[in-house]
Amino acid sequence: DVKVTQSSRYLVKRTGEKVFLECVQDMDHENMFWYRQDPGLGLRLIYFSYDVKMKEKGDIPEGYSVSREKKERFSLILESASTNQTSMYLCASSKAGAVNTEAFFGQGTRLTVV
Amino acid sequence: AQKITQTQPGMFVQEKEAVTLDCTYDTSDPSYGLFWYKQPSSGEMIFLIYQGSYDQQNATEGRYSLNFQKARKSANLVISASQLGDSAMYFCAMREGYNFNKFYFGSGTKLNVKP
Numbered sequence: 651d652v653k654v655t656q657s658s659r660y661l662v663k664r665t666g667e668k669v670f671l672e673c674v675q676d677m678d679h680e681n682m683f684w685y686r687q688d689p690g691l692g693l694r695l696i697y698f699s700y701d702v703k704m705k706e707k708g709d710i711p712e713g714y715s716v717s718r719e720k721k722e723r724f725s726l727i728l729e730s731a732s733t734n735q736t737s738m739y740l741c742a743s744s745k746a747g748a749v750n751t752e753a754f755f756g757q758g759t760r761l762t763v764v
Numbered sequence: 765a766q767k768i769t770q771t772q773p774g775m776f777v778q779e780k781e782a783v784t785l786d787c788t789y790d791t792s793d794p795s796y797g798l799f800w801y802k803q804p805s806s807g808e809m810i811f812l813i814y815q816g817s818y819d820q821q822n823a824t825e826g827r828y829s830l831n832f833q834k835a836r837k838s839a840n841l842v843i844s845a846s847q848l849g850d851s852a853m854y855f856c857a858m859r860e861g862y863n864f865n866k867f868y869f870g871s872g873t874k875l876n877v878k879p
Binding site: 681683685690691692693694695698700706708738740742744746749750751752753754755756757758760 | 808857867
């Protein structure tokens with residue numbers, strides 16, 4: 651069974667903390683994504699990576715950074731967490747090179763910043 | 765401009781009836797793919813159905829079908845014979861040929877199936 655696994659289902663962090671959200675996929679996919687999901691706004695792309703050590707900003711990268719040191723792992727970093735980063739975070743992966751390959755998602759991490 | 769627009773924030777349907785969830789898209793790329801995902805209350809995103817821009821036939825997968833109207837740039841999801849387990853958020857998404865690294869998602873439609 652193909653899998654994208656996020657390290658935590660629920661997280662509570664304090665304002666100003668550095669937060670790491672980890673994502674691992676076992677499908678040898680080139681592309682990996684981090685989305686943020688808020689009610690009424692759908693999924694908004696934060697960052698994506700198309701290869702090891704390669705990354706591109708998405709639509710809302712401010713306040714976030716990412717790391718991809720190995721093909722299977724893509725980390726989202728909140729350098730200094732703020733309350734407006736309270737949200738659901740979804741990691742996804744997909745094969746590169748064609749429009750007809752779907753994205754596979756992790757189970758999501760619900761982050762609360764207090 | 766929004767790449768994917770879903771204009772129905774919430775919908776109700778009676779069990780066993782059919783329901784259509786609307787999706788319009790915006791692209792100038794002749795090559796693109798359209799996807800529908802289901803997100804139950806547990807949070808995971810489940811891929812339902814895919815339609816390619818060059819596909820001549822509307823896609824179907826079991827009770828799901830995609831009403832693809834290319835000239836209108838619409839890709840509506842039709843769920844036949846609704847079941848209580850169909851209650852969920854539904855997202856339309858697009859991947860473009862010139863930048864297939866990105867998926868664009870709509871804001872979603874919350875479907876409630878009534879017994």
